């Protein structure tokens with residue numbers, strides 16, 4: 001029996017010389033979730049001009065405490081003219097500060113009289129003024145390469161008037177299911193058969209990690225069929241993923257197919273669930289080594305394997321550091337457990353209370369029990385050969401991320 005490898009060795013083998021996918025230009029309106037291929041430089045200052053943060057009156061601070069005639073009205077979007085000395089301007093939030101004014105008083109602090117507006121006794125220069133370039137200065141790096149475009153970043157691009165961006169092409173993924181017992185939902189179920197839950201689950205996770213599924217297929221449980229399907233999938237994908245068929249049974253053909261077509265980099269990890277995971281390479285269209293990840297068939301092994309391995313791998317394809325690792329929170333266990341030779345990734349729900357974070361483990365941690373993943377906030381990492389008692393601190397990998 002081959003030695004079980006640590007997770008760190010698997011990640012190193014998986015990420016070794018992974019290149020980024022080519023860059024492509026897409027409209028910003030279609031760029032949500034995409035990863036920038038280049039840094040974006042700011043073209044304009046934001047704000048582009050000094051403007052008012054309040055509805056009120058613009059003045060020069062030396063005129064504080066005086067009654068000032070209102071010499072102009074500046075709504076947001078209309079240009080300001082220079083402020084006549086000794087006057088004030090009616091101004092609205094976002095309105096351009098007129099040259100000659102250096103502060104704004106909110107209207108609640110101003111008394112309007114027949115012959116002008118009475119200003120408070122003291123108004124500091126700069127009060128309620130949003131300075132040009134306060135948010136962004138032209139020429140600065142607006143967003144770095146590798147940024148995954150989420151709401152604020154998309155808003156920031158729009159704030160520059162930018163309409164299209166260079167992003168990494170989505171990594172192309174072939175998702176293969178092994179197992180003659182696996183049936184697509186919608187088909188009648190015969191005795192001994194089960195529905196394909198891994199495909200639906202992984203499809204969603206892969207999309208969240210930025211992949212484009214170019215092929216979704218089933219692999220027959222025989223050596224030749226497995227070989228043919230893996231070989232053809234590698235011609236159209238950057239990454240081939242299979243589920244099931246990587247253990248030691250006579251019907252487990254994936255590892256042998258991988259060895260005969262390409263290379264097996266690593267097999268069998270010291271983790272629970274997910275022990276028989278297989279990593280390797282298949283010949284691609286130009287003979288290149290197309291990454292292969294063979295996940296075990298048990299649904300929880302697929303779920304955990306996707307978070308631990310597919311997410312960082314897809315992050316590397318997209319040059320996206322945010323996908324490289326999961327945030328790790330320290331929590332107090334509410335349960336007792338102990339591990340053997342494999343590190344255990346337990347599905348836990350976290351509660352954030354006044355006394356800190358508590359991790360509650362789902363009762364049934366078997367790798368076939370997918371319901372344990374539904375409300376799992378995190379994977380608690382219990383090292384090998386470790387005993388945990390209630391109240392002990394444990395590391396939890398946070399899953400409520402993009």
Ligand SMILES: Nc1nc2c(c(=O)[nH]1)N[C@H]1C(S)=C(S)[C@@H](COP(=O)(O)OP(=O)(O)OC[C@H]3O[C@@H](n4cnc5c(N)ncnc54)[C@H](O)[C@@H]3O)O[C@H]1N2
Pocket residue numbers: 177178179181182194195196197198199243244245246247248249252273274275276295296297298299301367
């Ligand atoms: N003698 C040994 N037997 C097993 C070992 C071992 O070390 N020695 N390891 C066990 C562990 S741990 C795991 S994990 C499984 C993984 O085996 P495979 O990757 O070969 O997976 P399969 O046998 O094909 O399937 C396992 C299980 O999952 C169900 N399955 C498969 N695909 C799907 C799918 N798409 N949707 C839902 N469920 C799926 C399948 O029906 C099996 O019940 O091996 C142990 N055995």
Ligand code: MOO
Pocket residue numbers: 271272273274275276296298300301367368
């Ligand atoms: O490694 Mo398996 O996923 O424990 O059942």
